[in-house]
Amino acid sequence: MTDDALIEYRNVARRFHSRSGTVVACEDVNLSVRRGEFMAVVGPSGCGKSTLLNMAAGLMAPSAGQVFYGGRQVPAPNTDVGYLTQRDTLLPWRTVEDNVAIALELRGQSRADRLRVAHEWLDRMGLxxxxxxYPAQLSGGMRRRVALARTLAYEPETILMDEPFGALDAQLRMVMHExxxxxxxxxxxxxxxxTHDLAEALTLADRIAVFSARPGRIRSVETVDxxxxxxxxxxxxxxxxxxxHDRLWSYLEASVRSDVMVN
Amino acid sequence: MSEAFVALPATNDEAPPSPSFFRGGWVSILAWRVAIIVVGLSLWQYASGRLIKTFWISRPSDIWQQLVEWVVTGDLWIHLQVTLIETVMGFVFGAVAGILFGLALGLNRRLAAVLDPFIVAFYSLPKIALAPLFILWFGVGLASKVVLATFVVFFLVFYNTYAGTLAVEAELVDVLRLMGASRGQIVRKVILPSALIWIFTGMKSSVPYALIGAVVGEMMASNKGLGYLIQAAAGQYDTGGVFAALFVLMIIATGLHELLKQSERVMLRWREEGHGRN
Structure with missing residues (x-):
């Protein structure tokens, strides 16, 4: 364990029970994310990557093991994190500015103050x-940027991103990366x-944790130098x-291929 | 670079324009409607006394005369007013109570679980069957009709509100929880606005039932209101009077429905504009 670990997964496993049986989303996960670090998590779909984020956010408890945030067990919910989910979670009945300002509104900031901050962020995002x-009037790429602005506007210590640009086309995605x-x-x-996109992870991250197919286990943690x-x-x-890319692919290949065979 | 994101120009103020084929045909649609009315009324007028006895179906000209007479004597306003007051009061009381109760149960699952069988039992009961009881309790005046309309409206609005609070997307709630929202804030900023669509649906569909409640009450026991007018006319074998009262009822029901549709359009503006965008 490193001293500056902000988020730490220790022997974490997560199982889901349903009528058709028990699914192990991930197990034996040991991972520590340092303060200020950009950590990417890649793996085939269904390997429990999103589950990791949900546990760091305190929205889901591990079935075994522990998740620590800042040296303490993750509270439920963990209000130090901002979460940019895969799905659109803008409030459809709010205008763009009121969506971006909502976290500040929850903290009781005056309307003038929070709109000033919101406009700063919208400016930075070219919006x-x-x-x-209203969100329904915007394109998918614009909605993503509003969601990003909303997450950044209240300055959470940590940002969790679950395939945030997955629905965008390749060019737009690169612009968002930039x-x-x-x-x-x-x-x-x-x-x-x-993400499940290796190139995306390599472009952005300091380190990359590669997951195997379900049950998700960490195959390797690589530093992107x-x-x-x-x-x-x-x-x-x-x-x-x-x-x-070649090296990471070698870790991924087996589980991705077996996944194709199974389906 | 940012042009790449600008997918479609936002139309902020106006509702999306209707497709051109519709706009082009607007006049002809109106013409067709007028034609249907004219032909229908003419046939009615012709058939009355020739094909079917006037006694059974009256005739448009008689109905019109009856309406004019009611307007001139002022009878129409007295009865119309009574029915409208009953309907509106019943609607308002029922809707407010339904929304409050629906929210209370939607936000308190335990209470909902306890009360569930009772609610289902009352919901299944044809509310109109309570009319004699209410007349017994609250008299033949305004109160018994208001209570009946309230009761009918209450269940419709309650049920929709309750369903609406349960239909809120969990992810929206989670995102706000992570931002540090309190329970009360989540209710006000996510659950309520999200349930509003459902609440409106319930309110809109309950308007005709409020009217039914009022009119049925009037038909059973009263000396005022459109329901009384229908009952009294039928009692004198005056089919023209019955049709005239029905016509007035139809007009006010349509008016109320339109009113609610407009207010919904204003309050759910964000939803209207989303059409055709993704």
Whole structure:
């Protein structure tokens, strides 16, 4: 265990019970995420990656083992984390600005104050002109950016991201990567970023935890020693990127292939 | 670079324009409707006395005369007013009680579990069957009809409100909990607005029932109201009077429905605008 570990999973397992039997989402998970670190978690779908995030957020308790946040057992809910889920969780009846400002509203900030902060973030995200729009009026990419602005606007210590750009097309995703890295570099927040896309993980992360297929276990934790700042559009042509990609793929390949066979 | 995200221009103020084929045909649709009314009334007028005895179906001209007479004597306003007051009061009381009770149970699952069989029992009961009892308790005046309408509306609104609070997406609630929202804040900022669609559906569908409650009560025992008018006319074998009263009922029911539809459009603006976007 490292001293500066902010989030730590110790011998964690999570099982789900249903009528058709018990499913082990993940087991024997030991992972520590350092303060200020960008940790990516990759693995085939259904390997319990989202479960890890839910446990760090205190929305779900581990079936075995423990999850620590800042040296203490994760409280339920863990209000030190902001969670950007895979699905759209903007409040559809609120305008864009009121969505971004909601966390500040919950903390009792005056309307003028919270809207000022919201507008700052919308400006940074290139969403000026859409403050009064409703989520249903925006494109998928814009909604993602509103969700990101909402998560960042109240400055949680840690940000959990569950395939946040999964629904976007490849080009748009790279643009979002660039913006995310730019924002993250300025704030040095701790991030756990779940994805099944190796290139995405390599582009963004300091370290990558590779999971096997269900039941999800950590196959390897790799350090991504690519220099920062990174050019998200060109980094994938870097020879070292290719080498890292090959190595990570070798860990992933077996479980991904077996997954294909099973389905 | 940011142009890539700008998918569609936002139309903030106006509802999305109707498809052009509809707009082009608008006049013809109106013409068809007028034609149906004219033809229908003409047939009725013709058939009356020729094909069917006027005694059974009256005739549009007689009905019109009856309406004019009621307007001139002022009778129409007296009865219309009574029915409207009963309906509106019943609707308001029933809706408020239904929303409050629905929320209370939706937010308190334990209470809901305890009360469930009783609610189902009352819900299944045809509420109109309570009319004689209410007339016995509250007299032949306004009160008994208001109570009946309230009762009918209450169950519809209650049931929808309750279902609405249960239908709230868990993920929305979770995101707010992580932001440090208190229980009360989650209720106010997620559960209530989310349940609003359901509440409106319940309210909208209960309007005609409020009217039914009031009119049925009036038909059973009263000396005022459109229900009384129908009953009295039928008692004198005056089918023209019955049809005239029915016509007035139809007008106010449609009016009330339209009113609620408009207020829903205003309150659920975010939903209206979402059509066709993804």
């Amino acid at each position: 000026i002109g859409f403050e009064k729009s 913006e995310l890295l730019k924002l993250w570099t300025g704030m040095q927040k701790t991030v756990i970023f779940v 690519l220099p920062r700042p990174r050019d998200v559009f060109r980094i994938r042509f870097d020879p070292h990127f290719g080498k890292l």
